[in-house]
Amino acid sequence: MKIAPLKIKTLIADDEPLARERLRKLLEAEPEIALLGECADGRAAVRAIQEQSPDLVFLDVQMPELDGFGVLEALAGAPMPVVVFVTAHDKFALQAFEVHAVDYLLKPFDRERFQTALRRALERVRQNQGGEINQRLTALLADLKPEMKQPGRLAVKVDGRVLFVKLEDIDWVEAADNYVSLHVGAEAHLLRETMAVMEGKLPDEKFLRISRSTIVNIDRVKELQPMFHGEYAVLMRSGARLTLSRGYRDKLQRFGLG
Numbered sequence: 001m002k003i004a005p006l007k008i009k010t011l012i013a014d015d016e017p018l019a020r021e022r023l024r025k026l027l028e029a030e031p032e033i034a035l036l037g038e039c040a041d042g043r044a045a046v047r048a049i050q051e052q053s054p055d056l057v058f059l060d061v062q063m064p065e066l067d068g069f070g071v072l073e074a075l076a077g078a079p080m081p082v083v084v085f086v087t088a089h090d091k092f093a094l095q096a097f098e099v100h101a102v103d104y105l106l107k108p109f110d111r112e113r114f115q116t117a118l119r120r121a122l123e124r125v126r127q128n129q130g131g132e133i134n135q136r137l138t139a140l141l142a143d144l145k146p147e148m149k150q151p152g153r154l155a156v157k158v159d160g161r162v163l164f165v166k167l168e169d170i171d172w173v174e175a176a177d178n179y180v181s182l183h184v185g186a187e188a189h190l191l192r193e194t195m196a197v198m199e200g201k202l203p204d205e206k207f208l209r210i211s212r213s214t215i216v217n218i219d220r221v222k223e224l225q226p227m228f229h230g231e232y233a234v235l236m237r238s239g240a241r242l243t244l245s246r247g248y249r250d251k252l253q254r255f256g257l258g
Contacts, residue, residue: 007034042066
């Protein structure tokens with residue numbers, strides 16, 4: 001009797017529901033894949049990898065709590081699955097992925113690009129290149145560490161000029177379609193960036209995401225007021241009134257609450 005080949009245990013880690021849904025549908029159509037589950041942040045991804053030992057992980061670079069590179073650092077020294085990065089990262093990071101032969105999907109990606117990355121990843125899983133995978137990911141992290149350092153300011157185009165905004169001067173950030181709006185005192189500046197990438201550029205010790213569309217400078221928060229259904233009103237020193245949504249209640253500990 002012919003024995004069916006073992007399926008490839010696969011995990012998805014991405015903070016965007018639509019991105020997880022797209023990957024899930026593509027992976028469910030693959031007979032070789034056994035989908036273990038999905039994670040919406042980096043810390044959950046670390047736990048899932050440690051507990052479930054997947055063969056293959058589709059790992060978003062920008063996630064709350066812990067980004068994709070942070071996930072790798074947290075797992076350093078342990079046997080690593082084959083990783084396909086899912087990223088909206090810039091050219092430098094993509095070149096680093098290619099140099100170290102690490103697979104990636106650049107958002108937005110089509111089915112053909114997904115199939116190419118999947119075939120490569122499955123081949124590496126079958127070849128059981130555990131030690132080589134660890135070496136590639138370690139070398140990638142070493143290469144990207146300068147890139148991962150937080151800049152001290154952002155360049156924003158205003159009426160044909162380039163304005164440099166210090167990160168420490170930003171009160172809060174909100175999503176605005178394909179842009180983010182940087183609120184600095186009485187001014188607001190549009191920057192063509194996603195919230196996920198913006199979150200990665202802001203220092204964790206100073207900035208906190210309180211909803212899918214809002215990041216605040218903790219030092220500029222004046223008051224928290226409980227609301228209905230587990231939400232909080234966040235009153236800023238500038239006078240703005242924002243909302244900490246129920247799905248981000250775990251962030252209350254950063255304000256000394258729990």
